[in-house]
Amino acid sequence: MHAEELLAECDHVLLAFDGPVAELRPVPAAERLRVLIAAERLPKRVARTGDPFVVLAHATTMGPATGRAVYEHLCRIEFEQAGGARVTDGVRGALATLAAVGTRVTVISGLNADAVRSFLVMHGLDMHVRHISARSGPDAAGLPPAPDLVATAAGGDVCVFVGATRADLAAARAAGVGTLRYRRPGDGEPLEPHRNPWFAALSQPVRRLL
Template identity: 55%
Template structure:
C-alpha cells in the first residue's frame, strides 16, 4: 500500500521529531560542553570520557540539586540552539497539511525538551496541523526511547486506542518504543538530496516517498 494512503487511513499518526520532522545536525558534543560546568575537581573516568550528556547530568545530580538544575538548564539551551538551526525534513510541511486536511490527527514525539520541539514547530508553521506533541520534561533518561513512555503518554492524553494509530520513525529506538507501546510502525528514510540545486528540497520530492510502505507489526500493548 502506498505510504500516503496508509497514513490517511489511520485516525492518528505519531511522528518522531528527529528525522521525519527536523534534520538535526551533529554539533560539538553536548557532554563536552556540559562538563565545563562541573568545576576543576577530577571527574570519574566514565564521566570524563563519555559522549552521553545524560551521564554528565546524572553525575551533576550527585553533586547537588543546584548543580543538576544548572547543568540541565544549560543542556536545554544548547539543545534549543541545535534545534533552531535544524532544517525541515524535505516535504514534511506539505505532507502534514495534507494529512490534517484528510482528518488525520498528528502528534510529534521526540527525546528533546518539549519546549524546543514546540518552538521548532511554531517557527516552521507546523503548529497548526500538529494536534499534540510529547517531549522530554526533565533530566531523567529512563522515559525516553527505546522506552515507550512518551508514546503511551501521548496516546493516553488523547484517549485513543493504539490500534487506531500509526507511528513514523527513523531510528531503531523510536521504532522499538512504538512497537512496545502496541503501535504499528513504518520507517522514514532520509532522502538523498537531489543534485539539482535550483529546486528547493521542499518542492523536489514528496515526504511520503521517504516512507517504507510495509508497516512493522506491533507487539502487544503494555497498557
C-alpha cells in the same frame, strides 16, 4: 498501498521529531556540559561519555544547584540544536495532506518539549500538530528506546508511528504501535519521482498497524 493512503486511513499519526520533522545536526552536548563541572575530577565514564544524561546524573550528585544548572544548560543546547535544524523535505505538504482528511498528528521527541515547540512555531508547522510528547524534565528513564513517550502519545488510539532512528522505532514497537520507517536522504533506494518526497521516503510497515 502508498504510505500516504495508509496514513490517511489512520485516526492518529505519531511522528518522531528527529528525521520525519526536523533534520537535526549532532551537537557535542555531553562535552559542553562537562565544561560546567570541569573543576571536579570526573569518573572515567563521565569524562568519556557522549551521553549528556550521564553527565547530568553525575552533576546531580554534586548538589541540587549544580544539577539544575547543568540541566538548564542542556535545555539551552537543545534550543540551539532545534533552532539550527532544517525542516524535513516535504513534511509541510505531508502534514497539510493529513490535516485535510482529519488525521491527528503528534510529534514525539526526547528533546525538551519547549525546544520542539519553538521549532514547530518558527516554521509554521504547529497548525497541523495536535500534541507534543517530549521531555518535560531531567529524568531520562522514559526516553526512547523506552516506550513511555509513545505510549502516552498514543493514549489507546489506533495509530501509526513514523520514525528514522532505531531507538525511536524500538520505542514504538515496545508500546505496541505499528511503525513506518522514514528513510533519510541517501539512506537506501532512490525515492520515487513526482511524489511528495516525505511520503516517498517512508518504507513499508515493519509490523502490523494496530
